Amino acid sequence: xxxxxxxxxxxxxxxxxxxxxxxxxxxxxxxxxxxxxxxxxxxxxxxxxxxxxxxxxxxxxxxxxxxxxxxxxxxxxxxxxxxxxxxxxxxxxxxxxxxxxxxxxxxxxxxxxxxxxxxxxxxxxxxxxxxxxxxxxxxxxxxxxxxxxxxxxxxxxxxxxxxxxxxxxxxxxxxxxxxxxxxxxxxxxxxxxxxxxxxxxxxxxxxxxxxxxxxxxxxxxxxxxxxxxxxxxxxxxxxxxxxxxxxxxxxxxxxxxxxxxxxxxxxxxxxxxxxxxxxxxxxxxxxxxxxxxxxxxxxxxxxxxxxxxxxxxxxxxxxxxxxxxxxxxxxxxxxxxxxxxxxxxxxxxxxxxxxxxxxxxxxxxxxxxxxxxxxxxxxxxxxxxxxxxxxxxxxxxxxxxxxxxxxxxxxxxxxxxxxxxxxxxxxxxxxxxxxxxxxxxxxxxxxxx
Amino acid sequence: xxxxxxxxxxxxxxxxxxxxxxxxxxxxxxxxxxxxxxxxxxxxxxxxxxxxxxxxxxxxxxxxxxxxxxxxxxxxxxxxxxxxxxxxxxxxxxxxxxxxxxxxxxxxxxxxxxxxxxxxxxxxxxxxxxxxxxxxxxxxxxxxxxxxxxxxxxxxxxxxxxxxxxxxxxxxxxxxxxxxxxxxxxxxxxxxxxxxxxxxxxxxxxxxxxxxxxxxxxxxxxxxxxxxxxxxxxxxxxxxxxxxxxxxxxxxxxxxxxxxxxxxxxxxxxxxxxxxxxxxxxxxxxxxxxxxxxxxxxxxxxxxxxxxxxxxxxxxxxxxxxxxxxxxxxxxxxxxxxxxxxxxxxxxxxxxxxxxxxxxxxxxxxxxxxxxxxxxxxxxxxxxxxxxxxxxxxxxxxxxxxxxxxxxxxxxxxxxxxxxxxxxxxxxxxxxxxxxxxxxxxxxxxxxxxxxxxxxxxxxxxxxxxxxxxxxxxxxxxxxxxxxxxxx
Numbered sequence: 001x002x003x004x005x006x007x008x009x010x011x012x013x014x015x016x017x018x019x020x021x022x023x024x025x026x027x028x029x030x031x032x033x034x035x036x037x038x039x040x041x042x043x044x045x046x047x048x049x050x051x052x053x054x055x056x057x058x059x060x061x062x063x064x065x066x067x068x069x070x071x072x073x074x075x076x077x078x079x080x081x082x083x084x085x086x087x088x089x090x091x092x093x094x095x096x097x098x099x100x101x102x103x104x105x106x107x108x109x110x111x112x113x114x115x116x117x118x119x120x121x122x123x124x125x126x127x128x129x130x131x132x133x134x135x136x137x138x139x140x141x142x143x144x145x146x147x148x149x150x151x152x153x154x155x156x157x158x159x160x161x162x163x164x165x166x167x168x169x170x171x172x173x174x175x176x177x178x179x180x181x182x183x184x185x186x187x188x189x190x191x192x193x194x195x196x197x198x199x200x201x202x203x204x205x206x207x208x209x210x211x212x213x214x215x216x217x218x219x220x221x222x223x224x225x226x227x228x229x230x231x232x233x234x235x236x237x238x239x240x241x242x243x244x245x246x247x248x249x250x251x252x253x254x255x256x257x258x259x260x261x262x263x264x265x266x267x268x269x270x271x272x273x274x275x276x277x278x279x280x281x282x283x284x285x286x287x288x289x290x291x292x293x294x295x296x297x298x299x300x301x302x303x304x305x306x307x308x309x310x311x312x313x314x315x316x317x318x319x320x321x322x323x324x325x326x327x328x329x330x331x332x333x334x335x336x337x338x339x340x341x342x343x344x345x346x347x348x349x350x351x352x353x354x355x356x357x358x359x360x361x362x363x364x365x366x367x368x369x370x371x372x373x374x375x376x377x378x379x380x381x382x383x384x385x386x387x388x389x390x391x392x393x394x395x396x397x398x399x400x401x402x403x404x405x406x407x408x409x410x411x412x413x414x415x416x417x418x419x420x421x422x423x424x425x426x427x428x429x430x431x432x433x434x435x436x437x438x439x440x441x442x443x444x445x446x447x448x449x
Numbered sequence: 450x451x452x453x454x455x456x457x458x459x460x461x462x463x464x465x466x467x468x469x470x471x472x473x474x475x476x477x478x479x480x481x482x483x484x485x486x487x488x489x490x491x492x493x494x495x496x497x498x499x500x501x502x503x504x505x506x507x508x509x510x511x512x513x514x515x516x517x518x519x520x521x522x523x524x525x526x527x528x529x530x531x532x533x534x535x536x537x538x539x540x541x542x543x544x545x546x547x548x549x550x551x552x553x554x555x556x557x558x559x560x561x562x563x564x565x566x567x568x569x570x571x572x573x574x575x576x577x578x579x580x581x582x583x584x585x586x587x588x589x590x591x592x593x594x595x596x597x598x599x600x601x602x603x604x605x606x607x608x609x610x611x612x613x614x615x616x617x618x619x620x621x622x623x624x625x626x627x628x629x630x631x632x633x634x635x636x637x638x639x640x641x642x643x644x645x646x647x648x649x650x651x652x653x654x655x656x657x658x659x660x661x662x663x664x665x666x667x668x669x670x671x672x673x674x675x676x677x678x679x680x681x682x683x684x685x686x687x688x689x690x691x692x693x694x695x696x697x698x699x700x701x702x703x704x705x706x707x708x709x710x711x712x713x714x715x716x717x718x719x720x721x722x723x724x725x726x727x728x729x730x731x732x733x734x735x736x737x738x739x740x741x742x743x744x745x746x747x748x749x750x751x752x753x754x755x756x757x758x759x760x761x762x763x764x765x766x767x768x769x770x771x772x773x774x775x776x777x778x779x780x781x782x783x784x785x786x787x788x789x790x791x792x793x794x795x796x797x798x799x800x801x802x803x804x805x806x807x808x809x810x811x812x813x814x815x816x817x818x819x820x821x822x823x824x825x826x827x828x829x830x831x832x833x834x835x836x837x838x839x840x841x842x843x844x845x846x847x848x849x850x851x852x853x854x855x856x857x858x859x860x861x862x863x864x865x866x867x868x869x870x871x872x873x874x875x876x877x878x879x880x881x882x883x884x885x886x887x888x889x890x891x892x893x894x895x896x897x898x899x900x901x902x903x904x905x906x907x908x909x910x911x912x913x914x915x916x917x918x919x920x921x922x923x924x925x926x927x928x929x930x931x932x933x934x935x936x937x
Contacts, residue, residue, distance in 0.1 A: 001799050003536055003727070004806050005883035014809055014884055018816045023805050026812055027707055029829045030676045034713040040706060040797030041578055048540050051793045055786070059549025061564030063557050072554045075777050082476065084505055086546070088512045096521035096537050098529060098730040102851065102861055103922075104915040108519035109732040112512070115465050118932040122499040128931050131733070134590035137777040165777040172751070172773035173597075176604055176635035219492050241777075250494045263777070272545075273565045274555030274778025275590065276735030288929065294733070299925035301917040311925040317593075317629035318866075322638045327593045327629035333733030337512075344465050344508050345475035348500035357481055364483035382488055403561065411556045434482040 001045070063408060069436045070408040071365075073386045073427025074215070075136070075163055075241045076277075079354075080431060081268040085341050095334055099294075103309045104301075109333065110308035113296040116340040123246050123343070124238075124260040125253020126282035131294035131331040132339075136263025137166045139279030140209065140239045141173035142292045142326055143259040146283070147207035147235045149290050149325070154179050155204045157197070157234075161186045161214040163241050164416035170209070184208070190218040190379030190388070198228060205234040207259075212238045212252055213245050215416075216379055216425070217362075217386030226256030235259060242266060243280070244429075245384040247346075247355030259283045268342030269335060278335035289315060292326030354430060358385035362428040365437045369426070372445055378423065386427045388413065395424045398444075405443050453525065453889065454858025459916045462514040466933050469501035475508050499935065518916055519732070520860050526886050528814075530833045530863035530875025531624070531672060533702045533724030538794065541728065541787035550786055555778040559763045565782065566762035569755045572789050573739075576720060579800065580701070581711025582741030587780040588751045592699060594775060595719030595738030596630040596666075598751055601772040602742060603664050603693045603717060604634050605749040609770065612691065614663035620649050622673060622867045627666045627697060636663060643869065647673045647826035651682040658690040668697040669710065672867040672875070674811065674830035676704075684714025693717065698741075701725045702879065703808055703832035706801025710741075717742050726788035737784035751775050806880035807832045810887060814876055817891040821898045825870050832879075838872030841898065843905025847872040850897055852911035852919065857893040 006014075011023070020026060046054065064070075070078055089095060093108060100106030100113075113131045120129035133139040144156050156174075158167050160183045171181060182200055185193045192210065201208065208229040213219050226236040238252035240262030246252075252260045265277030283291055289312065297311035317324040346354060362385040369389055370377040378390045389410065391398055396412040410427070413420035428437065487493070503511075520527070527534035545551060553565050573585040589595035600617075607614055617631040620643050628638040641657050643649050654665060665687050669677045677683070684694045696710050696718040702725045704710075710718050722728050723736035730736070742750070752771040753764035764779070795803065808831045815824065815834035823839035838847040851861035851874075863875040878887060900907045912918065 001795065001802055003538060003795075003881050004799075004802060005881070006806055006809070010884040011809065014813045018809075018812045020812075023809060026805075026808050026829065026831070027676075029678055030704070030708050031678055031681070034681055034708045036581075036707060036709050036712065040800065042575055042797035042800070043793060045796030045799050046793045048794070051540055051790050052543065054793060055544045055547060055550065055568075055790060058564035058568050059547045061562075061567070062549050062553040063561035064549055064552035064554070066548050066552060068561075070554060072556045074556050076555050078554065082505075084475075084509055088509065088516075090542070091513065091516040092523035092537070092729075093516040093519040093521045095542075095729040095731050096523045097519050097732045098527070098532055098534060099733040101529075101863075102520075102855065103920045104852065104912050104917055105518070105520040105855055105860065106732075107917060108515040108517065111462075111464070111515055111518075112732075114931075114933070118464075118466065119500070121932050122497055134594060134735075135776045138590070138594070138775065163777070165774060168774045169776055172601065172775055173633070175601060175772065177633070178635075219488070246494070247497065248488065248494055249492050251497075254494075270546075270551035270783070271554045272551050273553045273557075273562070273782035275776075275781040276783050278735075288931070295929070295931055297925040298930040299921045301920050303918050305917055307917045307920050309920050309922050309925045311922065311929055311931075313926075317625035319625070320629075321625050322628035322632040324625070324629040324632075327597060327626050327633050328591075329593050329624075329626050330591050330734045330736060332590075332731075332735045334729070334731030335735055337732065340465075341508060341512060344501055344503055344511075345505065347469075347474060347476065347502045348497055349502065350474060350476035350478070351497060351500065352494075353478055354476075356485065357478060359488065360481055360483050360486040363486035382492060400558070403558070408554070408557065408561075430478060433479075437483070 068406050068408045069439065071410050071426045071428060071440060072408050074411045074425055075165060076271045076274060077242055077266045078271060078429055078431050079266050082345050084345060085268040085338055088341055089334055089338055094337060099330060100310060107307055110296050112337050112340055114308050116336045117296060119340060119343045120280045120282050124282045125251030126260050127285040128288045129280065129282040130291055131296055132336040133279035133281055133293050133328060134332065135275065135277050135279045136241050136261060137169035139261040139281045140166045141170045142281065143237045143261045144170050144207060144209060146259060146290055146292060147237060148179055150287055151206040151235060153204055153206035155182060156206050157182050157184050157200055157208045159184045159192050159210045161216055162209060162211040162239060163215045166239055189381040190216045191220055191381045192225060194224060201228060201232045201234060203232055205232055207235040207237050209237040209239060212240050213242060213384045216388045217383040218379060218381045219249055219384060222252060223255040242385065244355050244358055247351035248359055264339045267339040269338050276332060276335050278332040278339055290325055293328050294331045357430040361432055362387060365428045368441045369444060375444060385429055386425055388423050389426055390423050395422055399424060402443050407440055407443050409440060452857045454856055454914050456914045460514050462511060464933050465503060465511050466501050468503050468507050468511060471502055473502045473504045475503055475505045525858055526882060526890050527860040528862045528876045528878050529860060530877040531699055533877060533879055535727055535879035536881035537727055537729040538791060541790045544790045545783045545786045563762055566755055568789055569785060570757050570762050572785055573755060575792050576739055577741060579705060580718060580741045581709030583744040584747050584750060585739050585741045586750050587739045587785055588775055589738035589740060590776055590781050591734060591736040592719055592721045592738045593626040593630060595740045596626055597633060598775055599695050599717040599719055599740045600630050600634040602746045602749040603695060605772050606746055607663050614661050616662045618657050618662055618665040620667060622671050622869050623666060623668055624697060646828055647675050648677050651679040651686060654683045655686050658686055662690060662692050664693045664695050666695045668699060670700045670703045670831045673826050673835050674833035675826065675828045676831055680713045699724060700832060703804055705804040707804055711743060722784050722788040727791045728784045728787040735781050735784055737781040803880045810878040810880060810882055813887055814878055814891060818894055821895055833875055833877035835870055836874040837870050842902040845901040845905050845908045847874055849908035853897050853908045855912040856914050859890060859893065
């Protein structure tokens with residue numbers, strides 16, 4: 001076993017030092033009646049080449065951008081990740097370390113998190129960011145819990161066009177807490193119905209949670225929604241599953257959001273069948289002490305040299321136990337590092353240019369698909385890099401027919417909205433060339449015929 | 450004195466923002482091949498204020514230099530108790546990056562993602578076999594997330610029985626996530642004391658069990674590294690009283706192939722793939738916290754559930770009693786892949802050997818140190834040994850010992866946990882360390898104990914070989930500076 005260095009002689013010597021006769025003696029305090037009396041029914045050990053062979057066999061059974069042209073989005077996005085990213089995170093000083101409990105030998109991780117927190121603040125227009133959370137959906141649930149703590153109110157309004165998996169996650173987290181979740185309807189434009197929203201907002205509302213862009217790719221009028229929420233003393237929570245958009249659309253902070261959460265997978269991480277990504281979480285200075293999750297802060301060492309430490313730990317479970325702001329005890333360290341490296345590479349201009357490419361390609365595709373007989377674009381409000389298409393037949397069956405042509409054309413919306421059997425969600429990123437888009441249009445035309 | 454830590458070449462490195470120079474760039478994009486488009490002005494952002502402008506070389510050098518200030522498992526011995534800092538196999542990193550796996554989109558139709566779904570199914574089956582449970586969910590992203598999944602299932606089960614029990618029993622040795630999780634599920638926490646021998650007795654549990662208790666959360670082996678020998682009896686008492694038993698599986702590395710929690714009567718347990726199954730800790734994550742459950746909780750599993758029908762795998766969303774989902778998609782797939790590669794590499798017999806050697810290593814350290822360091826609990830321990838700082842001379846405490854170990858070239862053990870031990874020093878060597886490494890480490894521990902007696906300044910001033918000396922954590926919390934701002 002190449003990961004276990006013990007020779008037989010080592011084992012013998014070590015048992016002698018311990019003063020027992022056999023390995024078996026070390027387990028003497030485990031009662032007989034709970035012992036496993038047979039070998040595990042598992043595979044026999046494989047060599048490294050066999051393991052690689054087996055995993056490659058599995059890999060060949062999956063469709064990816066190497067086998068298909070993909071227009072899949074819906075919470076996970078196909079963006080280019082510069083070679084530098086994987087190269088740097090493969091330094092095992094980063095990936096084989098744990099949480100920076102000992103700051104003197106963890107300054108690499110700590111400074112990187114401090115930079116990540118800064119970048120997230122700049123991107124979202126907020127004052128404070130935590131060191132990251134599991135993913136966008138769970139960060140959204142944590143935002144709901146924080147809004148309830150901060151306002152001491154118990155009703156939370158969730159936009160119906162917020163990513164459905166974010167809504168489901170919020171519902172799971174709130175399942176046994178005294179929190180009422182209310183759905184806010186949307187209009188034919190695809191945006192939140194502000195009139196109905198006004199009726200639902202009252203002094204009992206802790207927060208309004210809005211997708212920005214929303215699940216249909218539409219850019220909400222976040223400033224107006226923030227004003228409506230603030231009128232009754234509720235917080236506005238903005239949730240972004242495609243953060244590349246923030247390179248081009250106004251920051252939630254500028255528009256009045258109180259808590260900004262989202263998924264950072266777009267920033268250099270592979271889609272990896274849905275995880276790991278990284279949940280970002282940012283808020284205002286005044287609510288910093290009720291923020292969930294890890295925080296890194298600046299300080300100095302004994303000699304006055306600047307450095308970084310984990311801080312404000314009195315909010316956290318290892319000190320506060322059942323009164324903690326969350327049960328989370330880690331962050332998505334390496335994924336936050338990926339986002340950090342990626343955002344540094346893209347910089348001020350790169351992220352904007354990238355967002356502009358996504359927007360332009362999606363607009364080109366939207367116009368071309370909307371012009372095909374039998375297809376239309378049902379929602380009228382502006383979108384970023386995703387949009388909903390309506391087809392006059394069964395969208396699911398039509399998408400399946402595209403697969404034979406090597407195209408993953410979109411996500412059938414019946415998956416989340418049973419009434420939307422004619423609709424699907426198309427995502428176009430900088431990774432889709434004009435030729436890809438034109439091929440999709442040709443294939444869709446064929447789908448009608 | 451045999452120190453493996455030296456000063457080396459230590460480079461200064463400023464914040465990435467301080468490297469920024471307008472006009473520098475570190476990216477390249479293909480030329481736009483469609484007409485440009487614009488958004489209405491009221492939606493458009495003009496610039497991301499403060500974002501850096503740096504070259505590719507700037508970025509590579511910056512992060513490479515930062516990395517040299519870190520200590521990882523590949524750097525040296527990392528006996529951080531309860532965290533199972535074992536070697537992270539390199540082939541697993543290759544596997545997780547295979548384009549056909551890393552590049553598979555979560556919305557790919559099931560008919561075109563059979564490889565991904567099949568791996569998840571097989572991993573579920575393997576974890577169930579390893580632990581003696583009837584079903585496993587892979588959705589939770591970390592151990593604490595798994596606790597949440599497990600406790601929500603327990604509550605859902607109670608509600609389905611029409612029971613509205615409100616309390617959860619948690620031993621005083623438990624990790625802080627246990628009470629925090631119970632609270633998140635709407636439960637009141639009742640702390641219970643472990644006995645003088647460091648284990649929870651059946652009598653203690655019986656004394657606290659009543660009709661208002663929904664569950665007991667237990668860690669086995671516990672955070673003192675001791676197997677809860679009464680576990681079967683404890684489970685029976687809780688079950689007879691109408692409750693369920695949750696086991697924190699953080700220490701599963703001690704018992705593979707020896708004893709299965711499911712067989713002992715435990716109802717729910719989370720795994721930490723980033724501990725037991727060798728996936729990297731990543732400086733704090735991503736991890737993965739699958740949960741094993743017994744039959745009666747199957748209806749409440751988070752959805753979707755990966756199921757097999759004939760030769761095909763699919764995601765089952767049609768589960769009316771499910772607690773719902775805890776995150777988007779299906780879990781940290783990239784971490785599951787690494788764990789699966791590890792299980793294939795080790796096989797059943799290899800995993801048993803893992804636990805045997807992990808326990809041998811911990812007991813070896815204990816034997817070499819227990820005459821010098823105070824060992825508060827004498828029971829035979831398994832995968833970790835917990836000492837206190839009672840015997841440490843010269844006015845030195847656990848923190849000073851920890852910092853001095855850095856000078857010797859080691860990552861310190863977990864300190865001041867579990868809370869039941871004054872100045873706890875919790876050492877978990879794992880199975881991937883050789884006798885030579887353990888001997889060098891023990892020699893360092895013994896040398897430090899002598900230094901504490903004769904030259905305590907060496908401990909009190911430590912660390913001295915790092916880029917920074919001890920950091921002021923109080924100042925950081927008093928006036929939090931949590932981000933960089935350019936000077937005006």
